Amino acid sequence: MQVSMKERKIERSSRSLRSLKTKASAIKSPTMSDVKNVEDKIRELINLVAIFKNEYELPKEVESTLSKKLRSLAKSVGNIKCK
Numbered sequence: 001m002q003v004s005m006k007e008r009k010i011e012r013s014s015r016s017l018r019s020l021k022t023k024a025s026a027i028k029s030p031t032m033s034d035v036k037n038v039e040d041k042i043r044e045l046i047n048l049v050a051i052f053k054n055e056y057e058l059p060k061e062v063e064s065t066l067s068k069k070l071r072s073l074a075k076s077v078g079n080i081k082c083k
Helices: 005-025 032-055 060-078
Strands: none
Touching: 032 060
């Protein structure tokens, strides 16, 4: 009995899906320490923007916008709850 092309595609898709599920189950959840590290790195970027403002004459509007966006991101990351 010959397998149709459609059936082969379905079988390949099923194998791929099983493989992805296996890989996804191996991913660990972030810890509070991981979240804190990301939040600290974002704060370092905020400080770097301030340094760039002074050293490279970054326009105030650019510095303000970047800092606001980075603070918002840091706050969002800080609100992540881990199991």
